Amino acid sequence: MLKRLSPRERVEQFLGQFEPTVRAAFIEAIDDIRSNITLRRIVERLEKGDINGAIRAMHLDEAAFRPLDEAIRQAFNGGGVATVEQMPALRDPFGHRIVIRWDARNLTAERWLQEHSAQLVTGIVQDQTIAIRTALETGLGRGDNPTKTAVAVMGRVSAVTGRREGGLIGLTTVQGEYVARARQELLSGEPDQLRNYLSRGRRDKRFDKTVQAAIEAGKPVTSALVERITGRYADGLLKLRADTIGLHETFAALGASKDIAFRQQIEKGSLRADVVTKGWKHTPQEHGRMQHVAMQGQVVPFDQPFTAPDGTAIPYPHAPGVPTRHTLGCKCLAEYKIDFVAQLVR
Incomplete structure (x- = not known):
């Protein structure tokens, strides 16, 4: 005999089905943006002081996030179907069962999907543009050459995976500031600032011994190591953002679809x-x-x-x-x- 799931167990089941898909779709969009960036074009524009041109050359357009749109749509429709399936049988005054269905093409449902996805993606692209602009201006302002400045934003191509790692693509403005501060702490050579880096929750702890050695020696971490360390730190922050988006958007889709599913039955006169x-x-x-x-x-x-x-x-x-x-x-x-x-x- 099949066990009847509690409301909480049904939610956990729903999350297990859709949250990983939403999270992976965000990462897929970021990987797509990274893989289509040509370093030479970015450097050429930075050499001319054209930061706007460098940002345009990164192709941070909303179309890259279509996989995320689709994942949210699947979660939304899945939530609507699950809601009507879990509704107790409705009957009219004559005792006849009322047929209830989830209508994904309902005007209210389509409006929520369209407006929610548009707001989410537009917000991601706008915030990303600000974070990248700030990083480019800061890098050039402190005297870094265009190549170093571009790589700090775009990340380096891994010899193992062939994919870009590190960089700021996909991070929020605040997360970009975290990476910049971490870089300053590691380059400072100041024990207090180096210890502050060791308090960062998303750091790669494999480098902790290196940072601890710098504290004991009273010296900064070498520039080459700083780029590696901050690159892994940025990867940790990107994973955090993907986890946050996956959880938040799945719950948002579930909450909206459940409310709209009941609203559909009310509008039809069934409830x-x-x-x-x-x-x-x-x-x-x-x-x-x-x-x-x-x-x-x-x-x-x-x-x-x-x-x-x-x-x-x-x-x-x-x-x-x-x-x-x-x-x-x-x-x-x-x-x-x-x-x-x-x-x-x-």
Whole structure:
């Protein structure tokens, strides 16, 4: 006999199916951008002081992120199908079963997909452009030659994999600043700054002995080693970003598709909005949000938002427009329930 999965187990199953796909799609997009960059063209433009031209030559266009669009679409549709499959059987006043289906071509569903993907990809490209511009200006400003400046942004081609590693492609502006500060710490020769590098969570710990030796000698790490160390540090940050996007976008797709699936049945007349409620379900985490812990068990009507302790109205976890302080890294869920007696009576 098959075990009936709990709501939490169904979510874990959903995440296991779609989160790796979204994460891999982001990495695929970054690899595509990296593999199509020609170092010589970037260097030529930097030699002329044409930073805008150098950025254009990297082809940081939104089309590169089509795999990410597709992965999110699959997660969104998967969430919609799963929601209607898990809905209890609905019946009309005569006892006849009401047929319910997920409609991926529904106007509300298509609008969410289009607007969400466009906002995500546009944000990634714009933020990436700022990070790269800052790095190029900083590198040239401190006297690095165009080749060194370009490689620091693009990464080096690995003799083992044949792919570019390190660099800033794919990192956020803030992550790019982390890499720049790490480079300064390693080149400083100052024990306090070198120890600060050793506190960075995404560093490659295989280089820790080298940094510790520099601390004991009171000398900076050599330039060649700094490029290797910061390159691996950048790779760690890129993995972190891919993990963050994979988790966040999968939860966003699940939350939206679940809400829209119920909305579709309401619009069709198969279900009344006033008989549906939704409850906030907090997922315990090591560094969970205390506000979301406080919201555990909060129940509201379908068309009303949850209210966080700070006053933020949240239609459902990861809903569009909700501040990132309530979404990034959040694993909370909304559990929808139907009052069947009221549905039949009304």
